[in-house]
Amino acid sequence: xxxxxxxxxxxxxxVALLIYTTVAGLLVxxxxxxxxxxxxxxxxxxxxxxxxxxxxxxxxIYYSIEYLRKQNSLxxxxxxxxxxxxxxxxxxxxxTGMLWANxxxxxxxxxxxxxxxxxxxxxxxLAYFVLRGSLDNIEQRARLSAVYNIFAFAAMIPxxxxxxxxxxxxxxxxxxxxxxxxxxxxxxxxxxxxxxxxGWILLGVWVASLQVRTRQIKQHLEDV
Numbered sequence: 001x002x003x004x005x006x007x008x009x010x011x012x013x014x015v016a017l018l019i020y021t022t023v024a025g026l027l028v029x030x031x032x033x034x035x036x037x038x039x040x041x042x043x044x045x046x047x048x049x050x051x052x053x054x055x056x057x058x059x060x061i062y063y064s065i066e067y068l069r070k071q072n073s074l075x076x077x078x079x080x081x082x083x084x085x086x087x088x089x090x091x092x093x094x095x096t097g098m099l100w101a102n103x104x105x106x107x108x109x110x111x112x113x114x115x116x117x118x119x120x121x122x123x124x125x126l127a128y129f130v131l132r133g134s135l136d137n138i139e140q141r142a143r144l145s146a147v148y149n150i151f152a153f154a155a156m157i158p159x160x161x162x163x164x165x166x167x168x169x170x171x172x173x174x175x176x177x178x179x180x181x182x183x184x185x186x187x188x189x190x191x192x193x194x195x196x197x198x199g200w201i202l203l204g205v206w207v208a209s210l211q212v213r214t215r216q217i218k219q220h221l222e223d224v
Contacts, residue, residue: 017199056086
């Protein structure tokens with residue numbers, strides 16, 4: 001039992017952090033800000049999902065580089081499943097952001113530079129999966145998608161983190177607006193926000209690892 005716990009401790013931590021985030025995120029008091037009001041609680045879900053997305057895409061590009069170095073099928077599996085999970089978290093991030101924007105900006109999609117950049121970045125990653133699906137040769141598919149994955153990650157960084165900061169944007173930390181740390185991410189919110197980031201990243205790793213196992217089982221059955 002002790003060895004089982006030592007092996008899967010991070011999964012228990014993931015569950016505990018996400019339960020804590022959900023309960024505390026809905027019940028712990030938050031700063032009373034004009035317009036934002038109680039919707040600031042979306043910060044505990046929307047932003048950590050984006051952190052998780054970036055982390056998953058970062059893991060994905062690492063394994064793509066590993067595949068190009070070693071030509072190992074496991075690295076290809078890891079790259080594609082981390083990209084899959086990153087895309088899922090990105091879509092959830094956009095949906096929660098649209099819900100938040102609907103109550104604070106008056107409409108779900110306001111054409112904000114960060115919204116547009118995030119949407120384009122996800123479309124770039126969708127093209128990654130279209131590329132994989134269009135190639136039948138396993139080695140060629142893995143090699144070309146690994147190269148494209150590097151391009152996709154390089155494109156995502158300016159689309160989400162650089163270009164929106166150079167334009168007028170209603171997102172905190174963009175277009176001259178102060179970030180959350182400056183005016184409203186107080187000590188109460190930090191106690192929930194940072195555990196939420198860790199919890200969503202761990203959940204992403206967990207989902208990706210399960211998907212990799214599924215791919216390995218399917219490949220084994222096909223080989224048999």
